[in-house]
Amino acid sequence: MKIKVKQNPESMELINFLNEALSKRAFIILISCCRIKYRGRATSKLGLGDRTIVIKSDGSFLIHQDHNLDPVNWQPPNCKFQAIIEENKVFIRGFRRNPYESLEVEINKTYLASYHVGNDNKTLELAGYEEDMREMVFKDPFLIEKGFRPTSREYAVTNGFIDILGKDKNGDLVIIELKSRRAGINAVKQLKKYFDDFEDHKKFVRGILAAPSITEDAMELLEKYKMEFKELEPPKELNHEKNLTLDFFKK
Template sequence: MQDSEHIIICENPSINDVIAKLNEAFNERRTTIIVGSCRVDYHGRASSKLEYGERIVIIKEDGSVLVHRSKGYEPVNWQPSGCVLQALKDNDELIIKATKRNPSETVTIFFDRVYLLSIFKLIDEGKFSLYASEEDMQRAILIEPTLIEEGFKPIDYERKVEPGFIDIYGVDKNGRMVVVEIKRRTANKEAVLQLAKYVEYLRKDLSREVRGILAAPDISREANHLLLSLKLEFRRVDPKKCFKILKKNRVRKITDFFK
């Protein structure tokens, strides 16, 4: 729980005050929220310029930086975790520099007004669990291979071959090799091409027949056309149904399967 000493909330703080508190926050790896009027420069893989306006800036304890406008999911400027932070004063403005290597990038935020500065030591050990992801579908198919077809026997998953990673491969009831590409959304042309890439490679490499099956909740018309012309197959698989299968088999872990 937050002690009062772990919380700083300042309304309309002076620039000098903000700078002092920020540098302390950076040192002690606190999470910081700044609301105020600012402009932002970015230089790195591209360059950008954002003119003055009122925004929310979040600086996290791992050094990630987010500049949020009043609309939209995405930050207008940002820096991923691991950047070096610096707060300084120039021309009566608060300047926050966030610098990163690899790729070498800099975000510089110029505040001419700060309405709110707040600094926290956030304690967050809560576990995050995601269900009905592609990984869930993969695990469900390994547990219940009839989701693909009767007689399908998986041999391995996430297998690295020359062009990339094969989601699942195995053999069908007639002993033919089967490559399965899984998508958790409506499969598009790209997904078909991905599958085709693996099938093509394995056909050449093994000099034997290889079936390619795209497993997804749906497939777009164009993707289906492409799929058929490439003599690949589609199998409708529902991510939620996969999740239900996993719930039934909760104890078994993915790695147990092949032991």
């Protein structure tokens, strides 16, 4: 891991430092007092203040204030950079096309500058989404109810895709809408849309909203539409844990 650090660099030092870092596609961090202008999908200005500026090796550009999770200004990956010096001030400009956007930082003073090229070849393993729920329900249909048999997932209808389509123990069609989080009005409306696609045979069609919980409003609407709610938690085991479990049982 290579890392280079400079405290309180002068303008010329900083610009050399930045150009060196940019040419190496390094991960750059600056703690600077700066002004910011953005023009693109919207327009913004931010007056003088201390901020943390980050340029990633994929061309992401982030400027953070000392509060909020989101950066106050940013540019998505593949942004191109210019670092220039003008009247003894360093300007960093990041721009991209489609849509055209530019983000310009006028740096008054830099307290800390660092760049590094690290090693990281891991990707996030994440569990707890609708996809996992679909898998789970397909594998264990009784989680919905006894006798339920799923027939297809992501079934295309006029209004979109039905998460899971199947039949219940009486052979009636069942439309299942999955939500990995607390379901709201919108989930009910979505299910209703799919439900309506079968209005010719409504007597033999059931709509089930499966989610860990549901808002009161949504429950009311659901009942009004004569549809049902099934409490269902998304699986939260990671894949390798599932595999471990499988391996365990195989032994």
